[in-house]
Amino acid sequence: MPELPEVELTRRRLEPELVGKMIERVEARVPKLRLPIPAELAEVLPGQTIRSVGRRGKYLLFDCETGWLIVHLGMTGFLRFLPQAAPPGKHDHLDICLEGGSLLRFHDPRKFGTVAWTTDDPAKHPLLAGIGPEPLTPAFDGAYLFRVSRSRRVAVKQFIMDGATVAGVGNIYANEALFRAGIRPDRPAAALTLTECGELARTIRAVLEESIDQGSTYRVAEATVAYHPLAFAVYGRGKERCTRCNGSLEEIRLGNRSTVFCPRCQR
Numbered sequence: 001m002p003e004l005p006e007v008e009l010t011r012r013r014l015e016p017e018l019v020g021k022m023i024e025r026v027e028a029r030v031p032k033l034r035l036p037i038p039a040e041l042a043e044v045l046p047g048q049t050i051r052s053v054g055r056r057g058k059y060l061l062f063d064c065e066t067g068w069l070i071v072h073l074g075m076t077g078f079l080r081f082l083p084q085a086a087p088p089g090k091h092d093h094l095d096i097c098l099e100g101g102s103l104l105r106f107h108d109p110r111k112f113g114t115v116a117w118t119t120d121d122p123a124k125h126p127l128l129a130g131i132g133p134e135p136l137t138p139a140f141d142g143a144y145l146f147r148v149s150r151s152r153r154v155a156v157k158q159f160i161m162d163g164a165t166v167a168g169v170g171n172i173y174a175n176e177a178l179f180r181a182g183i184r185p186d187r188p189a190a191a192l193t194l195t196e197c198g199e200l201a202r203t204i205r206a207v208l209e210e211s212i213d214q215g216s217t218y219r220v221a222e223a224t225v226a227y228h229p230l231a232f233a234v235y236g237r238g239k240e241r242c243t244r245c246n247g248s249l250e251e252i253r254l255g256n257r258s259t260v261f262c263p264r265c266q267r
Helices: 003-016 142-151 156-160 172-182 196-216
Strands: 023-028 052-056 059-063 069-074 080-085 092-098 100-106 115-118 216-221 223-225 250-254 256-263
Touching: 003 052, 003 059, 003 080, 003 100, 003 115, 003 196, 092 172, 142 196, 156 172, 172 196, 223 256
Parallel strands: none
Antiparallel strands: 023 092, 052 059, 059 069, 069 115, 080 100, 092 100, 216 223, 250 256
């Protein structure tokens, strides 16, 4: 599924195309995705201008003057900027038609995405209110991670994938960050030292920034979502050789997610 780098890249791709554009009409072809699509969008959005495209965790935030459109891409969703003449496909569920003959189209085969609307501070919306600090900001550091982990007996990988701990660290980047930090993914979070928390916060930030800089693992190719390989050290490499010590990588399940690590390099 799209993780934080993929969502940030989507934001950066759409922002120059959308900011300053006035919405002409909204067309929803299904009543709901993961949640119902707000029926009032067709009435409240036309005539409004998109002022900015932001992000909170894995959610995109579109500032539409009198309110905020909140979008989560789910497992298979993506947004494309297209001409209005482009015919919709089977899984094209929502069009936001813009002045000048263009549109923003939400494609989501599995319908796990979310579209919400709020006229209040979006940070207080139920979808966003419980999200932890952004990992690419100074609010996320070793001291914070050490403080919030003291009473947590859950495995450290599950701990950093919890959105209440830190925003948007998904399975791929949790695997990679823990490998770089030399921390076993199944260690209890409360067992981490302050030094280890500092190194983990640093590596989380590093793998996310590198993924964004390299274009991430996620791209839109015509009408599909395609994945292209990056140089992962552990993710998807169970039973292969460690790039650091040449030992055999192990693969286990944590929180029902595939977890790959090096038993020599990670303690």
